[in-house]
Amino acid sequence: AIQAEAQNVHITLGFDGKSDAKPSSLAIIDDGHGMDPEMIRLAVIWGGTHRENNRSGFGRYGYGLPSACVSQGRRFSVYSIVDGLQWHRVTIDLDDIADGRYLDAGTGRIVVPTPEPTALPKWIEDYIGQHDNLFTRSLQEHGTVVLIEKLDRLTWKTKDNLERQLLQHVGVTYRNFLRSVNVRVQGQLVEPIDPLFITPGCRFYDLDGDRAEPLPPLNIEVKDTETKKVVGIIKVRYSYLPPTFARLKDDKPNEQGRQNARFAIMKEHNGIIILRNGRQIDVVSPEWTTLQNNDRYWKVEVDFPAVLDEEFSITTSKQQVRVSERIWTI
Numbered sequence: 001a002i003q004a005e006a007q008n009v010h011i012t013l014g015f016d017g018k019s020d021a022k023p024s025s026l027a028i029i030d031d032g033h034g035m036d037p038e039m040i041r042l043a044v045i046w047g048g049t050h051r052e053n054n055r056s057g058f059g060r061y062g063y064g065l066p067s068a069c070v071s072q073g074r075r076f077s078v079y080s081i082v083d084g085l086q087w088h089r090v091t092i093d094l095d096d097i098a099d100g101r102y103l104d105a106g107t108g109r110i111v112v113p114t115p116e117p118t119a120l121p122k123w124i125e126d127y128i129g130q131h132d133n134l135f136t137r138s139l140q141e142h143g144t145v146v147l148i149e150k151l152d153r154l155t156w157k158t159k160d161n162l163e164r165q166l167l168q169h170v171g172v173t174y175r176n177f178l179r180s181v182n183v184r185v186q187g188q189l190v191e192p193i194d195p196l197f198i199t200p201g202c203r204f205y206d207l208d209g210d211r212a213e214p215l216p217p218l219n220i221e222v223k224d225t226e227t228k229k230v231v232g233i234i235k236v237r238y239s240y241l242p243p244t245f246a247r248l249k250d251d252k253p254n255e256q257g258r259q260n261a262r263f264a265i266m267k268e269h270n271g272i273i274i275l276r277n278g279r280q281i282d283v284v285s286p287e288w289t290t291l292q293n294n295d296r297y298w299k300v301e302v303d304f305p306a307v308l309d310e311e312f313s314i315t316t317s318k319q320q321v322r323v324s325e326r327i328w329t330i
Contacts, residue, residue: 237303
């Protein structure tokens, strides 16, 4: 959505009528430039992309959309509209694939369904109508909706917990983009969260009187092993958190006490935080030591350009890194 120049991205939850507490579907709605019907068909295929080996943004392999969808549910649909056309849809259902419903009669191969003109599901139309003032551009002209159904792998299964966790995780992962793109969860604006807690204006930065101490950043040049020319620059940030940083205000004078909202971020980011092109990918442990609980009080962020993907063993899902010996040494 961000690479499609969307200005607004909404994550909303759908329910099957049996329970308002547990969502049965999840939709991501954006007002980007949209996709024509054939591009929709390409987008749902593993490896389908027009950004093959592109290293300027998020997309590179064409695995992100389908892999992300089936990591949460067994069925997903991509709806998209471009200027001059109506909404079109392609649906991929893992159960239907298993039952042989996607097989081509002539070749026996699995074939992606042909895009078909359609309307958006009513509950998504209703959501868009209720939040129409929060979209900069008309979704009757261009935009995309990714609908994930048959949810069977959600980590957080209840509505309230899922909303809370999405606000936090999206705020951390896309913190460097939330100044230019509005992301909302059920209509609630996602605030950027800096896990180093040194960026004014980010959520939890000024939760109380305690402040994280920024340490001098580094720009590390990485050279080609043969030509010795600089091929990429790794940006590194550091911070130190005071001992009472994660405690509730009333418990700060005590030797032990209850934890505030910062604690979950600190706990989840106990290690070296790795970003690719500004988007957080992983938190890794340094190979020279075993981290302890108190190590939560120092933070290191490494942001590398995609030209160095091989040095970080970036996989097709771009959800995990393995730092090379050369980079550890540098």
